[in-house]
């Protein structure tokens with residue numbers, strides 16, 4: 001339903017970047033299915049927001065094609081925007097208006113039917129825990145309250161596609177959980193398509209069906225979190241041993257995976273955890289046998305499943321930000 005085909009977007013700058021041109025998006029091809037939650041990851045300046053702005057039709061590609069349900073977000077802007085809910089990173093609320101008035105204004109702007117609108121606004125205020133502050137001007141709101149109101153505003157017209165640029169930035173842990181549950185519910189129950197820009201890898205792992213990692217405007221990796229883990233961060237084993245036996249255990253593990261593939265971290269209750277990358281599963285019993293034969297006190301042996309964070313770090317290892 002959302003297609004980007006070899007999309008480029010450059011910006012002219014006054015001399016600081018190469019030849020005065022920034023390649024914000026540099027040949028991105030990707031498609032996002034209906035009902036999918038797609039995570040856009042990448043360092044600061046990787047091109048995430050630019051991709052979102054291209055899908056929203058706020059920017060025109062320098063080259064390539066963007067389509068939302070077959071329509072061009074720039075040429076068919078009105079029709080495409082009717083289906084999109086965009087949460088930008090910057091402020092877009094009217095600070096002089098109250099929370100309730102901001103929602104009323106948005107409803108008018110997006111042509112939300114008047115029938116049942118008052119109830120809908122009250123429900124939305126309650127859902128985002130803003131009922132008590134509904135008559136206060138937004139200029140007096142904390143960053144987290146503004147973000148909650150911004151989300152309420154985006155969701156009011158019930159858009160089919162949500163483009164969310166860092167939705168949980170600035171939120172306290174409770175609000176973060178609320179927003180994550182909301183996103184999960186919107187995709188699961190309401191079948192909404194969500195494009196989620198985030199720096200939070202736990203959030204991406206939790207919510208996204210698929211993630212795309214951007215690096216200098218290009219797709220550096222794409223797939224489900226599980227696929228990326230399998231491709232990019234080798235499976236490993238974690239062995240928890242008594243601290244005094246860590247040296248012996250390390251030598252034994254090194255014979256199996258090589259000294260460079262071992263990471264040593266403090267474990268619980270004063271123990272030591274040795275993480276060995278790339279140990280084939282069938283060698284695990286032999287490893288445990290060798291450790292036991294050397295009288296290493298073993299407190300635990302577990303396979304280590306790489307998280308999206310490990311994938312991300314593996315992907316960016318040794319590269320400049």
Ligand SMILES: Nc1ncnc2c1ncn2[C@@H]1O[C@H](COP(=O)(O)OP(=O)(O)OP(=O)(O)O)[C@@H](O)[C@H]1O
Nearest residue numbers: 011022023024042043044045046047048049050051
């Ligand atoms: N309007 C603009 N004018 C000039 N350069 C721009 C403009 N918008 C984006 N850029 C540049 O394009 C590159 C990509 O920016 P973008 O905002 O898409 O990155 P991002 O991945 O969203 O970063 P962040 O994680 O910091 O939000 C950056 O080098 C940025 O400076």
